[in-house]
Amino acid sequence: MKRLLTLVLVTFLLLISTFTLPASAADTVNGEQIFSVQCAGCHINGSNIIRRGKNLKKQALKKYGMDSIEAVTSIVTNGKNNMSAYKERLTEQQIQDVAAYVLQQAEKGWP
Numbered sequence: 001m002k003r004l005l006t007l008v009l010v011t012f013l014l015l016i017s018t019f020t021l022p023a024s025a026a027d028t029v030n031g032e033q034i035f036s037v038q039c040a041g042c043h044i045n046g047s048n049i050i051r052r053g054k055n056l057k058k059q060a061l062k063k064y065g066m067d068s069i070e071a072v073t074s075i076v077t078n079g080k081n082n083m084s085a086y087k088e089r090l091t092e093q094q095i096q097d098v099a100a101y102v103l104q105q106a107e108k109g110w111p
Helices: 002-019 028-046 058-063 069-078 092-108
Strands: none
Touching: 028 092, 058 092, 069 092
8 A cells, every 4th residue: 555655646746747847937928917017118019119120029139139038038137228127126037937928929020
């Protein structure tokens, strides 16, 4: 009986670890919510109301080397030129989520 219980518990733990996303996985649904509150004022639909050419469209992100999670999280965290830094307003996970959302929308062509 003890062996059976051990086997069931081990199997259960293996299943949970196999089908559970890692804690650091980006959540684009959460990223969308953060974007709508924190970013859409300047970047609605991937645009840029301050500097039109530096928008969040795929071509512009690629042109300016902002087409990776690392690049987007860096600029959201630290800011640059007219872009405010969000390291004091958002957690690292929230920044990862919004970066993943931006890249996902750029791939889709924004709405």
